Amino acid sequence: MALVVSRLAQPAVPLLFAAALVSAAQAEPGPAQRAVLAQQVEAARAVAPGFAPSAERGRTLFMSSPAAGKPDTPSCTSCHTTNLSRAGQSRAGKAIEPMAPSVVPTRLSDSATVEKWFRRNCPDVLGRDCSVAEKADLLAFLIGL
Numbered sequence: 578m579a580l581v582v583s584r585l586a587q588p589a590v591p592l593l594f595a596a597a598l599v600s601a602a603q604a605e606p607g608p609a610q611r612a613v614l615a616q617q618v619e620a621a622r623a624v625a626p627g628f629a630p631s632a633e634r635g636r637t638l639f640m641s642s643p644a645a646g647k648p649d650t651p652s653c654t655s656c657h658t659t660n661l662s663r664a665g666q667s668r669a670g671k672a673i674e675p676m677a678p679s680v681v682p683t684r685l686s687d688s689a690t691v692e693k694w695f696r697r698n699c700p701d702v703l704g705r706d707c708s709v710a711e712k713a714d715l716l717a718f719l720i721g722l
């Protein structure tokens with residue numbers, strides 16, 4: 578019996594190493610995440626024709642500290658941390674699953690969910706809504722993780 582149990586337990590270790598390797602690399606976004614980004618880019622182009630999303634601008638905004646919203650959330654990283662392959666934490670101490678779709682494949686796969694949280698998180702950090710262009714940039718950055 579003990580032999581069977583230890584055999585079953587063994588594969589967990591290599592799997593953990595594989596997950597670490599995948600999360601370190603830049604991932605190719607899945608179809609659901611690409612569709613969410615495409616919808617946001619379309620919204621941004623309705624305001625600014627020719628708009629092109631920038632993962633770099635998105636990263637800069639996400640990692641910055643606007644500190645213009647609630648005092649306890651100066652940055653997106655206040656809750657999501659700077660390592661988006663790892664779990665974050667709400668101000669109430671509740672775990673937030675990692676943001677990276679390469680780690681949590683359901684991440685950023687539904688426009689309504691994404692929109693709902695932008696509506697809540699942007700004012701917390703920026704003291705205002707994110708613009709459609711900012712949201713497209715943020716998504717371009719996040720879906721590639």
Ligand code: HEC
Nearest residue numbers: 650652653655656673674684685690691694698699702715
């Ligand atoms: C007060 C803590 C907090 C801050 C600050 C915060 N978030 Fe979040 N965020 C959450 C929580 C909680 C959720 C919902 C739970 C979950 O998705 O695991 C969430 C969800 C999201 C989602 C939805 C993810 C999905 O899979 O659909 C996005 C996108 C997001 N946040 C982006 C941001 C951005 C961009 C910022 C900075 C402007 C930010 N968050 C700041 C707590 C925070």
